[in-house]
Amino acid sequence: GAVVSQHPSWVICKSGTSVKIECRSLDFQATTMFWYRQFPKQSLMLMATSNEGSKATYEQGVEKDKFLINHASLTLSTLTVTSAHPEDSSFYICSASTLLAGGTDTQYFGPGTRLTVL
C-alpha cells in the first residue's frame, strides 16, 4: 500500500513558540493532502485541505493564521502551528489520496505527530 510519513512523531515546545510538522507521500504524488486533529478520547476532525501550488482550504473554526499550511510539492505538505498554546496540544495527522490498482482513490494516513505545548 501507499506510505505517508510524518515528522516529527512527537514534539514538546514552550508556549508562544512555533512548530512545523511535515507530511510526505513516500511512493506516490499527491495533489491534495488533508490535515486532521485528534484530541484525547475523541475522533479525528478535519482541519484543512492542502492543495499543491495553491492556498489551503480551512474548516470552519480553524484559524488560518495560526495553522499555516504549505504544499510546496506533490510529495510534501507542512503544517506550522504558530504561537502555540497549551490548548493546541493534540495529535495531528495528515493524509493523502492515491489511485489504487482497480481505479479508486483511497486515502492513506500518516502515523501522526503528538504535540505537547507547555
Add this chain to the structure above:
Amino acid sequence: DAKTTQPTSMDCAEGRAANLPCNHSTISGNEYVYWYRQIHSQGPQYIIHGLKNNETNEMASLIITEDRKSSTLILPHATLRDTAVYYCIVGPTGRRALTFGSGTRLQVQP
C-alpha cells in the same frame, strides 16, 4: 456525505471471526463504503473499501447488503493486534476529506 452508525464497542475472542456492523441508510449511489482502523496513538490504517460488491483482501472482507444501507467488516481470525477502533466511513471518493464518526472499539480477548 452519508452518516454512519456503528456500535460503540465489541469484544471478540482471539482466533474467532470479528464481525463489525455499520449502518449507512442514507448512502447515495456514488458513495463508497470505507473501513479504517486506528490502533492507540497511531494514524488510521486503511483496511478495505467497496461500492456495491463484496470485497476481500489480505486483511478483511467487506459485505455490503444489496440495498447498500448497511455493511459488515469481517476479520476472519482476530488476533490481539486487531484490538483497535474501527471506523466505517461513507464518501464519494478518497480524494475528498473523510468524516470520522466515533467508530467501534474492538477488544480482542485472549
